[in-house]
Amino acid sequence: MLESAVNKVIAGLKAAGVSVVCYLPDSLFKELYPALDRDPDIRTIRVTNEGEGAAICGGVFLSGKRAALIMENSGLRASIEPLARMGMGAGIPVIMLMSYRGDLGENNWWAIPHGMTMEPLLEAMRIPYRIVTEEGAIERAIKDAFSWSYAAYSHSAIVLSEGLVR
Template sequence: MTKPWHEIVVEVLKANEIRLIPYVPDNVLKPLINAIHADPFFTTFSTAREEEAIGIVCGGVMAGMRGMALMQTSGFMTLPNVLASLPCSFQIPALMMVSERGTLGEFNMGQAAVWRTMRPTLDGLAMPWHVITRLDECEFITDRTIKQALMTQSPACLLLSPLLTGGKASPVRTGH
C-alpha cells in the first residue's frame, strides 16, 4: 500500500537528521505535526510567529541541530525580511515546509490574495524552492531539496500543493 505524503516526509527528515521542527500550525499539516510529536527523534513545538521559528531553526543549525519550520502560505509571507537578513545573508540552511493555501479551490479571499505574492517573493529572495504535487515525487523532491540546502549552505522551501495533500475544502457551498 502506498504511504501517505506525511509518512514519506517523516522518513526523509529522519534520514537527513532533521530533528528541530518548530511550527505555526495548519490544518493540512496536522497529520505531519502529529507524527512528529509522536516520535521522540524530533524536538517539536509551536511558536507564536513564523519569524520566531526561523530564528530557532537558524540557531539550532549553527549549533549542530538541523531543523525545518512548518507553516502555511500566509505565515510564509510574514518572513521576507528575516529570510533575507538571516539565513540568506548568513548562508544558513534553514529549511521550510509550507502548506499551500490560496489556490486550487481556495474559499478565503485573503488566502488567495497572499498566495499570489509567495512565488514572486521566493524568486526575489533567490532561495531554492520546489512544489510537491505528486506522491510518487514526494520522497525525491524532499530528500534532494534538503540535501542540496545542506551542501550549499542555503535556505530552501518546499511547498505542499493541494494536488498532493488535498488542501483544505471549502466549509460552505459556492453560489450562496
C-alpha cells in the same frame, strides 16, 4: 492530508537527518503536526510566528543538528525579515516545508493572497523551491532541499500542493 502523505513527510525529514521541527500550526497540515509531536526521534517546537521559527532553525543549524520550519505558505511572509538577514547576510540556511494555500481550486477568499504572493516572494528571496504534487515525490524533495541548502548555505523550500494536503 492522507496518513500516507504524512508518513512520507516524516520519512523524508528523517532521511535528511532532521531532529528538530519548528512549526506554527495550519489547517492543511493538521494531521502532520500531531504525528510529528508523537515521533520520538523529532523534537517539535511550537512558535508564535514563522519568523521566530526561522530564527530558531538558524540556531539549530549552528549547533550541527538539522531543523525544518513547517508552516502554511502565508508563513513565508512572516519569515521574510529573519530569512533575509540570516540567509543573505550570514549564510545561515533554513529549510522550509509549506502547504500550498491559495492555488487554483482555493475556495477561501482570505487564502487568495497566499497563492498570489508565494512564488514571487520565494523568487525575490532567491529561495529555490519545488512544488510537489505526487506523494511519491515528497521524500526525495525534502532530501534534495537539505542537500542543496547544506551545499549553498542558503534557504530552500518544499511546497506540498493542494492535492496532497486537502
